[in-house]
Amino acid sequence: MPITQRNVTLLMLVIFNTGILGVTGIFWMTNARTLLPIAVVGSFLLIALLFAYWHGWEPARFLASAFLAIVIAGTINDPLLTFSVGTTPLLAVSAAALIATPLWAVGSTLIVAMALLVRMAAPDADFFVADFVIYLLNSSAIVLTRVVAETATQHAEAQATAAEHARAQSEIQAAELAQRSAELQTQNEQQAQLLDLVATLETPAVDMADGVLLAPIVGHLDTRRASQLTARLLQDVSERRTRLVILDIAGVNNVDTAVAQAILHTVQAVHLLGCDVIVTGISAAVATTMTHLGIDLSGITTARTPQEALGQEIGSRK
Incomplete structure (x- = not known):
């Protein structure tokens, strides 16, 4: 079975739901009351978006991408997430690149970047300019990869459409040629009959x-x-x-x-x-x-x- 955008999106939504349920469990066990409500609401929302997309509601993947970017941007300054500040911001960009479009990936990059700038401006900042530049470079690489992949997909679809159009045109031309051949055969038969008639009239007996x-x-x-x-x-x-x-x-x-x-x-x-x-x-x-x-x-x-x-x-x- 070919890998389609729908298959990838469904898989990522399942992974997101599994991950946020795991995070919710961690917050519950660590008694993190500040982040627990966000995790619970996020779990219900992602589950709802998963079922909505499963039933064909296309905007669900864009809402899931936006929700993930907002959640990461809103919690990036929490002490519990300090240990993963190097990889967590890229999660929003990667998710948007996989389940949405390059434009949504750029939007996720900017949302998280603003949150990181706020963190850098804090008195006890543990996120520096070099880290921010690395984040932007990694995010740009992810976005460009998505752009290249989407361009290649569009090109392949255009070629497939052109090939299908060419095949349809070939079938039409073949049908027209067959019709013309039948008409010519009929004309030749009629002409042969006329020639026989003329020959008979030319040499009557x-x-x-x-x-x-x-x-x-x-x-x-x-x-x-x-x-x-x-x-x-x-x-x-x-x-x-x-x-x-x-x-x-x-x-x-x-x-x-x-x-x-x-x-x-x-x-x-x-x-x-x-x-x-x-x-x-x-x-x-x-x-x-x-x-x-x-x-x-x-x-x-x-x-x-x-x-x-x-x-x-x-x-x-x-």
């Missing part, structure tokens, strides 16, 4: 008749679209048990070597599945361009329109 599939190509045919077209046609041919694919390129704006090669590769891939392919929609301009490029389409069946290609298929089956 429509059933024209039983076993006949029409695949019109519209716009520019690049490597990406050619790969998508080939993959989609192969999948549809396999799933639909297609006998004939009509590849209509009437909507292709421009035909170059890359486009022509893509069309040839698509036709060859579909042929490997045992499916016939008829290319339709070859315009005069496209035919001229392909001729100039030296592209050989002799192995490919062509027709002017998809309807003509469908008619050829129907005629060949009769």
